[in-house]
Amino acid sequence: MQGRRKFRREGEERRRQDLIEATLDCVAERGLQGATVRAIALRAGVTAGLIRHYFPGKEELLQAAYATIMGRMTEQAKTALATVAQDPRQRLSAFVEASLLPPVIDARVFSQWASFIGRASSDPALAAAHRAGYLGFRDEVEALVAEVLVAAGRTAAKPELRRYAIAINAIIDGLWIEGCLAGDFFETRELAEIGIGSVEEMLGLRLREPVCSAKE
Amino acid sequence: MQGRRKFRREGEERRRQDLIEATLDCVAERGLQGATVRAIALRAGVTAGLIRHYFPGKEELLQAAYATIMGRMTEQAKTALATVAQDPRQRLSAFVEASLLPPVIDARVFSQWASFIGRASSDPALAAAHRAGYLGFRDEVEALVAEVLVAAGRTAAKPELRRYAIAINAIIDGLWIEGCLAGDFFETRELAEIGIGSVEEMLGLRLREPVCSAKE
DNA sequence: AGAATATTTATACACTTGCATAACAACGCC
DNA sequence: GGCGTTGTTATGCAAGTGTATAAATATTCT
Known part of the structure; x- marks a missing residue:
């Protein structure tokens, strides 16, 4: 087993913005259906779980x-x-x-x-x-x-x-x-x-x- | 075990139209995301599998x-x-x-x-x-x-x-x-x-x- | 009436979904 | 440098997704 992925801690506001931007990218390219937590996370260069650390749920991310x-x-x-x-x-x-x-x-x-x-x-x-x-x-x-x-x-x-x-x-x-x-x-x-x-x-x-x- | 559900055979064109109408209902009320095969079938008073009998797939139903x-x-x-x-x-x-x-x-x-x-x-x-x-x-x-x-x-x-x-x-x-x-x-x-x-x-x-x- | 046909149901399957949780690692502090 | 804090990853899970398939039933034809 190779160790887990390396990562950097971004500023809170920066990460939030990145996630929103990734969401908009997904929506623009594949519609609301394509904006799954995994697709968003992938595009933001992050794993899916992180979304729930910045937003109560997917719904709130979409509203933002x-x-x-x-x-x-x-x-x-x-x-x-x-x-x-x-x-x-x-x-x-x-x-x-x-x-x-x-x-x-x-x-x-x-x-x-x-x-x-x-x-x-x-x-x-x-x-x-x-x-x-x-x-x-x-x-x-x-x-x-x-x-x-x-x-x-x-x-x-x-x-x-x-x-x-x-x-x-x-x-x-x-x-x-x-x-x-x-x-x-x-x-x-x-x-x-x-x-x-x-x-x-x-x-x-x-x-x-x-x-x-x-x-x- | 009670027997399976009773049903009526509708005309081909009629069923097709009903499925399309049910699809539009779902889209109008819950967006494309809400238009799942099961939701559509439920609204059309039919089981999900029937959709694939009238359309090659969900994609074609949406286009129709x-x-x-x-x-x-x-x-x-x-x-x-x-x-x-x-x-x-x-x-x-x-x-x-x-x-x-x-x-x-x-x-x-x-x-x-x-x-x-x-x-x-x-x-x-x-x-x-x-x-x-x-x-x-x-x-x-x-x-x-x-x-x-x-x-x-x-x-x-x-x-x-x-x-x-x-x-x-x-x-x-x-x-x-x-x-x-x-x-x-x-x-x-x-x-x-x-x-x-x-x-x-x-x-x-x-x-x-x-x-x-x-x-x- | 009885057999043939094809519409419809029921069930199963592989896959994706959002979310929960625990392990981990980066960063600030002393 | 060691240590706690917490941002981040990895893994798992139950519910929902579209689709495939076989069994069952309504309808038609004779």
Whole structure:
């Protein structure tokens, strides 16, 4: 008998994160079914038993993984907002654009999202987490639209604002899905252009400044 | 020992359909993980072994189930087209509307869709099935838009048509998801109204005939 | 009615699953 | 350097998984 495997003790938070990342890898590649404790442990370079040392059970690990990707997605969206500071139109435009280009458009992330959301209907905890994330996103859109309308000198009644937010949120979601599922059908910036163009048509005003004739 | 269970022989196609339906029930309620041969058989009022008499394996049953819901969804949308016959604008309007009301908007169907789509990334058979369904849907939209534009006396260049189809498909998908996941946030016809309104704004023409002032 | 057929049940099997436990080894402390 | 603490491995287990097979029964045909 050769002795047992050598190992290193990682920091607690580091190991936790590694396990979550390994879980997301498994979910992305083989769906929730493929995310068994043994597969996760193997990918994390660890033995299966260790999972129960960091999480009460597999269930909790999955929830932590879901919370992680939700947080990551909203974080990316907010990052897109932080970049361009001044003009509301440019801000909305940048927001839409960022949502429809990598790394937000990503088959891997979509696969994870779909796997978890498929179980959200049966799992109240997942459902609540999703609902919160969705409303946060829509509120973000609504605030942006309000800025834009005010800057354009248009009145922004509440029901109208809500309507805009729902519609714009929908088209971003829809294009996001199309891009993630069949990215090879579209040119690099095609979805982003369509997204921004559609929002312009919905709001009835241009978001991008009219460029000089030379460009594109 | 009491004798074995009594049973009835159902027609072949009937049994197949029952098994598929039972599979969809399990998927909707407990996700793909919950769709075990035993759970499916129990729900179908049958013993587990029978599944292998109608399908080569569990894998094929799942594929058949997915094909079923995909077909059902596009079929429902096409039904809406069959009813309204004449005016292209009314046809497009009815199509969008039907896609954003029950029974197409349905939390159960969405749960099934998400569960399957989550595995589509890893399963080539599911991926192919999805891609075919998606392209079929988009072609339908594109044809509808072409009719509308022609009827409105506008030129319908191919890239423009494609752009419209992608955008309209996206907003239908996005609103569909919102409605399925959080139907209680919206008034009964709210999503349908938003969908039709958005399409009108994108195309730059009205789909519904201008109603007399009394209505609504 | 009785035999032939193939649907359906029942049982078994090899394998995987999540989880429990005990042995072990890496690290901090004196 | 020896020693306790605890992160980590190894092993085992009961329940659940898909599948294979034979026995039993419902249905059809004559």
